[in-house]
Amino acid sequence: MHAGQLPGSPADHKTPIMSDTPGSSDTRLRHWELFTGFFQAGILGFGGVLPVARRMLVDQRRWLTQAQFNDLFSLCQFMPGANIVNFCFAFGARHRGVSGAAAAVLGLMGAPVCIVMGLGLLYARYGGLPAAQHALTGLAAAAAGLVLGTALRIASPIFAERKTIPLSAAVFALVMFAHLSLPVTMAIILPVSLFVAWRSA
């Protein structure tokens, strides 16, 4: 649906993710597409769904450009709740209302919830085995790298605007090293960030 646009081009910020105008209903994704798209992201989302979901939405199915993805994701991150599940609710609702949100979330969560409960049973029985412990250690380290790599992909276009770097660095340090809770971090950084954005708007 956005085949003519280059991901990340500056014009993307002005392109609505879903047009609200009447008569544009043909560009809306169907329930089945929402379900299967997020099913794919959920079932392949080892160590966090964000990398796979971004890949599915932006690179593979091209439902969103990089800029559109960042736009909606930053809203979901600002709101309480799991970021990627929030994203699913918002994206599904924009296309097909509440039932679209339900289709997307069910696609994302249905299979993983069954798998994780099955794993819980397996772990209770075999988790103490040394081989399982070693494999889990390596898996966890790679999963952390997955999140880091995705963080770099998301952050690098934002850092093209140089004045964002000190703000991001401050958020990073407050959460990572000062161990401040998120509401407190927001209360400190958001006014500064709003002021910077207001001055340059």
Add this chain to the structure above:
Amino acid sequence: MSGILAALALLFGKLSLLAIGGVNSTLPEIAREVVSERHWLSPAQFAQLYAISNAAPGPNVMISTVIGAHMAGAAGGVVATLGMILPSGILVIIASQLWERYRETRWRRIIQAALLPITAGLILAAAGVLARQADTGALTAVLTLITAGAIWRTGLHPLWLLGAGALVGLLTS
């Protein structure tokens, strides 16, 4: 049984609305509730269940699924999961409609420009916190950095990298 289901729904419903910045930034609060306050789990059990929720595919909100399932079986898992995703999900649907409606207004663009650097900082911090938990030695740290580089710079599928990580863990034991 219905008493514990109600308790799970209420607890995770509350945590859902407290989870600003996502599940990872809320983990200390979840641990405080189910370990220190309610004594549902020992610290070791909490760490093990967290590892399980990470070993499965799917969003990290499934820490609520495994805790719920541990407490009250499959019904507990489903109730805890719904408790964790529904309140914030409904809120975000409403917020995203407003977000879209006021797209062209100046204040909307200022807020967005202000949020982007915070988004970047938070997701980098989440990666840092995860790496701090997962990287117990030089080998795991290198594994994390190589995986990060591969994801950042190549189109390699995440599943290959995770499989390689598990294999390296297994072979170097």
